Amino acid sequence: MSAADRPVPDDPTGARAGARVRVTSPRTSAARTRSVSIASEIDEQTRLGEVYISSLMRSQLRLAVVVLAVLASTLGLLPLAFRAVPAVAEIRLLGVPLPWLLLTVAAFSEIILLGWFYVRRSERNEADFSDLLAGR
Template sequence: MPSAEAGRPRAGAGVAGDPRSRTRVRVTSPRTSAARTRSVSIASEIDEQTRLGEVYITSLMRSQLRLALTVLVILASTLGLLPLAFRAVPAIADIDLLGVPLPWVLLTVVAFVEIIGLGWFYVRQSERNEDDFSDLLEGR
């Protein structure tokens, strides 16, 4: 004996006039489409000079300033203190290194090596800051 449900169509089978046979509609939140259209890049924020773009540029400038001040403090604390060391310990002037007074060696050779080394360090770190900023702009 067939069951009572055997004569009825299954749910969603598509009988004419059946409200379940209509095309399916996907219901989404209205915020979903708004989030997709708001995809603004950081570069465009900077180009349009918005407040957010200003924050990013200020951040880059601060990191570069911090680096410059760090290098300046290192240079001032080493080369700037040499004359004070010569004044505090006058016996340094009596020491010769290959026939050249030690203060001259320290103020020429050592100073140039330090300046070149700090310059190399500054350029390398500055480029690293800019690369990090570029990566941020590209979204990596």
């Protein structure tokens, strides 16, 4: 009888020495990790989901502050410029004082342009966030 044919002394199954044995854990299904999507993290209101949502809110807030700062620095400073340089009030275009034209035509144009810019950037922020959720 060769060494491979002799039974292993402490083995109750009678396995032969040198024979291959597959060892498995009874908890193999528990050892597998499940993949969790970002959307489910947000839906379940986990800490990671809160981080993603607060990131989106922070980027939207940053955009709003930038747009407001640009608007305040241009339109808000116009009356101060008119007060500092009174000669500007004497200038007339088509019979209308220049300050009135600047506060109407230029102001409305700037508000419309800033509104367009804000909406475009806000939609881009949300699209980037959606792409992140989709895993793209």
